[in-house]
Amino acid sequence: MDAFVTFDSPAAWALALLVGYLLGSLPFGLWISRLRGVDIMSVGSGNPGMTNVWRTLGWKPAIPVALLDTLKGVFAAWAGALLTGSALWALLAGIAAVLGHSFSFWIRFKGGKSVLTAFGVFLFLSPVASLLAFAVWIFVMAVSGYVSLSSMLAAVALPLLVVWKSHAAGTESAESALTPVFWAALLVAIFILIRHRANIGRLVRGEEPKFRGKAS
Numbered sequence: 001m002d003a004f005v006t007f008d009s010p011a012a013w014a015l016a017l018l019v020g021y022l023l024g025s026l027p028f029g030l031w032i033s034r035l036r037g038v039d040i041m042s043v044g045s046g047n048p049g050m051t052n053v054w055r056t057l058g059w060k061p062a063i064p065v066a067l068l069d070t071l072k073g074v075f076a077a078w079a080g081a082l083l084t085g086s087a088l089w090a091l092l093a094g095i096a097a098v099l100g101h102s103f104s105f106w107i108r109f110k111g112g113k114s115v116l117t118a119f120g121v122f123l124f125l126s127p128v129a130s131l132l133a134f135a136v137w138i139f140v141m142a143v144s145g146y147v148s149l150s151s152m153l154a155a156v157a158l159p160l161l162v163v164w165k166s167h168a169a170g171t172e173s174a175e176s177a178l179t180p181v182f183w184a185a186l187l188v189a190i191f192i193l194i195r196h197r198a199n200i201g202r203l204v205r206g207e208e209p210k211f212r213g214k215a216s
Contacts, residue, residue: 008084012084012089013084013089013092016079016083016084016089016096017080017093017096018096019079019080019083020076020077020080020094020095020096020100021096021097021099021100023072023076023079024076024096024097024098024101024104024117025100025103025104025105025106025111026072026100026104026106027048027104027106027107028048028064029047029048029049029050029052029053029065029069029112030048030106032053032061032064032065033048033053033056035061038057040052040053041107041110047112047113048107048112049112049113050066050069051211053065055211066116069101069116070116070117070119070120070123071120072097072101072117073098073101073116073120073122073123074121074123074124075120076096076097076100076121077091077093077094077097077124078090079093080092080093081093087180088180090125091121091125091180091181094118094121094122094124094184095188097117098114098117098121098188098191100117101114101117102191102195113151113195114188114191114192115155118188119134121188122162122185125181126181128161128165129162129164133154133155133157133158133161134154136150136153136154136157137154138150140153140154144210145210147211148196148200148202148208149203149208151192151196152192152193152200155188155192155193156189156193158189159182159183159185159186162185163182166179166182
């Protein structure tokens with residue numbers, strides 16, 4: 001096994017991506033909802049994420065969904081680092097987890113919008129920037145009541161916060177602050193915006209429902 005998977009080998013890189021994808025693809029929202037006798041893919045928004053679980057079943061099943069969806073992002077990045085000894089491959093394994101959450105083979109390559117899984121990935125890679133992005137989410141949510149808007153603005157804020165953190169840590173130029181973590185955060189932000197395109201349309205039309213915090 002040691003001869004097959006080494007820190008600096010294509011096998012380790014491929015395994016990191018595979019593990020990242022498989023972790024990301026675990027549909028905890030679907031499984032936890034089924035324990036309550038509900039197919040979350042056929043109710044509400046049809047999304048297996050925390051918000052739809054909360055709106056449909058309440059906060060008790062939604063909280064473990066949120067924690068597990070976040071942790072699978074954390075563990076995907078950690079596994080990538082462990083398998084390869086590389087921060088870059090930790091990042092790529094994390095991106096694989098984000099894609100796995102949205103395109104899970106467990107549910108015919110469907111899935112959620114990957115906000116919490118992405119948060120978990122960057123919580124491992126850039127914890128300060130990630131926690132500040134979460135603070136943005138809380139603020140926008142408190143002001144607007146829209147989960148979708150909060151998620152999108154937090155996602156957009158994340159790459160900017162990664163750059164800010166680099167400057168705060170003593171990075172000398174804006175160009176040198178554009179690290180792989182920044183570019184990954186930017187790509188993930190674009191991906192999250194694309195995943196929210198239906199929500200954007202509803203926000204523009206004034207049809208997006210606000211989060212009431214109660215199960216329907």
